[in-house]
Amino acid sequence: MSGYQVGVQAERFFKTLGLTPLRLELSDTSLLLANRLSSSLANTVAVIEAGTFYEISNGNVSNIPRYVWTGTGMTLDDANPLVDWMFTTEPEVGFGNQSIHYARGRALGGSSARNHIGYQRGTKGSYDKWAEDVGDDGFAWNNLRKFFDKSITFHKVDTSKRSSNSTPPNDPAGQSATSGEVSVSYTNYVGPFTSWALKAVRALGMKAISGYIGGELIGSSWDMRSVDPKTMVRDSAETAFLRPALKRQNLVVYPNTMATKVLFEGTKAVGVQLNTLGKVTKLSAKKEVILSAGVFQSPQLLMISGIGPKATLSKYGIPVIADLPGVGQNLHDHPAALVVHKVKTPSSTQFNTVAKRAAADASFLRDGTGPLSGTGGEIIGWEKVPRRLISNKTAADLDAAVPKDWPDLEILATEGYPGPVPPDDSDYVGIDIALVNTFSRGTVSISSASALDPPIIHINFLSDSRDQEILIAAVRRAREIFADKSLEAVLVGEEVAPGNATQTDEDILSYIHKSAQIFFHASSTCKMGKNGDPNAVVDSQGRVFGIERLRVVDLSAVPFLPPGHPMATVYALAEKQAAAILGGS
Structure with a gap:
């Protein structure tokens, strides 16, 4: 795999080409972004991931649909720290004042390596509302639909393998989705x-x-x-978007590596600090830094790096680069x-x-x-x-x-x-x-000035x-x-x-x-909105307000959680933002 390097070697690899990478922090979205952005030789792309291939670290438990329940319960009893962040919430009144395990993928592919692989899109009205709320017609259903279709291939039901009393009609909405990777x-x-x-x-x-x-x-x-129609094995962001792109010389993956801070010159993002199994290094970004660390860790990284509610940053002695009170707020879930x-x-x-x-x-x-x-x-x-x-x-x-x-x-x-x-x-x-x-809203905050300490998660169910x-x-x-x-x-x-x-x-x-149960659909903690919205963190193209060369592209950046399980929505979001970046926005 010529595009696959590890840790400090990856930085040396880029330097031998005379290039400095565009950097991404991993979740479901970042591998789609990495695939699309690295398709242009004008971009050099680095993917940073705290885990590694889930096929190695979780095997059939991730690959086989029925085993999805293992490790994704509300306690840590059977959770696997090789693929799960092992996060627990604050005591939740809605769960009898219990702290609960909140499963999140720590692997290439993020939570697409751990979820129940359900693929549904939200309603037309929900996306039209999104477009209106953020002032961008591109999120309206009629305009966003092409981005839904781009990333998937729809397969008709195999009537020879499914019982006759459970055979669905072929959804005509899938007929325009014929060449995507998922x-x-x-x-x-x-x-x-x-x-x-x-x-x-x-x-x-x-x-x-x-x-x-x-x-x-x-x-x-x-x-x-989202499964292979013949084998029924999970099809994740890693299998769909990363594997085909690993051969590209301008794409490098840093596995077993955490991004611990975004680095700045004034209000301009210029790179990230990394921690690879205890070894601390830095990686520069020639063009921009893109956070796709997910609903809990994207706001955590912003705050640790100096972007967020001033009172929270001051509490931990973090210099304030941008006072954005909406960072970590507005958490939606089901x-x-x-x-x-x-x-x-x-x-x-x-x-x-x-x-x-x-x-x-x-x-x-x-x-x-x-x-x-x-x-x-x-x-x-x-x-x-x-x-x-x-x-x-x-x-x-x-x-x-x-x-x-x-x-x-x-x-x-x-x-x-x-x-x-x-x-x-x-x-x-x-x-x-x-x-x-739902009407209840939760929060994410930081427990220290270090990304190595877990975020404070309060779902507020x-x-x-x-x-x-x-x-x-x-x-x-x-x-x-x-x-x-x-x-x-x-x-x-x-x-x-x-x-x-x-x-x-x-x-x-x-x-x-x-x-009560949770569906692990937390979203919107780096809310997208219009300039002037006091609770908005990013604009409609994912750019952090008041900061240059820094975007958030993951489920934390949506303004609200549309109906339907979020995988389809987050892939469409990544497709739209990748197109904007490639178009020079």
């Missing part, structure tokens, strides 16, 4: 309960739509994943609650014997089929929360907050028992409902009473789905969790505090 396809397996649950949500009014990539979400359909039943259909307990596990392994290795090729969770619908389940005031606030096509709830069919050990060998499933139109009310309504809605007559044939006994004794709002909220 493979987006339907998995070769979904849990048997999913097709039953889909009938139930449609019976409750969630109309059938063609899919979740055409700018429409309200309704019901089958979910897609909380969720789960209702569980015992069922007659097979679920994840199909792995509870050696023989069943061996059969699943053999099926996956043979032709990418069987339960290992699915993730054990499938989005089956999106809807506005039924207004009869919430107060008129909260309903009015929801309607005023977002465009009409923006759903309030995301509904998933999941497999398995929610606790660590099922009480028996029965099959368990859940209806998991997440809030995608359910701190707004309206979110509590809506999530209580979501539990009631999940119960309505289970109560639909289309599921009578597969349910066994009474509700397992929270259980039939949990009926009042107070009891349901208590259950939520003990068992």
Whole structure:
């Protein structure tokens, strides 16, 4: 791999060419940026990554869809520090004052190496709102769509490998995505309960739509994943964008290396300080520095480097280069609650014997089929929360907050028992409902003047009473789905969790505090906005206000979190910003 060098050797490599690199700090977005920017020989690009190839450090746990649950729970019990930052939050009121593990990818590909590989786009209205909020028409749906399509290739469902009662129609929105690097396809397996649950949500009014990539979400359909359509192995930013570009002489990767500070001359970014397994070096940037360190570490690096709220910087003796109070503020995320039943259909307990596990392994290795090729969770619908389940005031606030096509709830069919050990060998499933139109906002701050110390993360889940009310309504809605007559044939006994004794709002909220989930969709801590917005950190091209030659291009830079899981949105953002950089902006 001629473009692959390590640490100080990489800087020497650049110097032999008489070049100084454009530098990127890694997340899902930076490898797409590195690929696009290094396509021009006028650019020399350095990628800095604290981890390395996840195929080495996490193996099949990252590669095989079903293993995605390992290491991404709300405790650190099975987390792998070779691919995870091992971050924990401050005590969260919404989680019963517990500190929770917040999984983040520490590997080439960032969180695209750890996520549930779901690929959905937000709604047309959400991107039109983005364009209006930041004063850039390029983010409107009709203009942004080409950037969504550029990075992916849509693959039709393989009807020979997927059961007939779970075969989706081919989404016409994918027909224009034919030459991108990321493979987006339907998995070769979904849990048997999913097709039953889909009938139930449609019976409750969630109309059938063609899919979740055409700018429409309200309704019901089958979910897609970023996987190789033949092998069902994860397709990440590393496999899609880095591997094809590693042969380029003008692209160099620094693995096992942290960027610990952005270096300045006045207000001009001129390079970064690096730490490679304890060895400190510096790397100059001839053109600019681009932070793609993610929702927690991009604001952390800005603050440690002197950009952020003045009071915070002064507390740790950091000289202020730019007083930007919005750095680390405005954190959006998606909380969720789960209702569980015992069922007659097979679920994840199909792995509870050696023989069943061996059969699943053999099926996956043979032709990418069987339960290992699915993730054990499938989005089956999106809807506005039924207004009869919430107060008129909260309903009015929801309607005023977002465009009409923006759903309030995301509904998933999941497999398995929610606790660590099922009480028996029965099959368990859940209806998991997440809030995608929230009012609570969290923060990220620094714990010291060193990037080697973890950031202070406060998700602030359910701190707004309206979110509590809506999530209580979501539990009631999940119960309505289970109560639909289309599921009578597969349910066994009474509700397992929270259980039939949990009926009042107070009891349901208590259950939520003990068992709520997070989807790891934190965003917007370096908010994009118009010049003059006191809380904005970057402009519509990712350039940090008041600073020269410094951009932020990752999920921290979006103005708000659109509905849908964010991978598709963050790839489109990177494509748009790469085009702007190559165009001289």
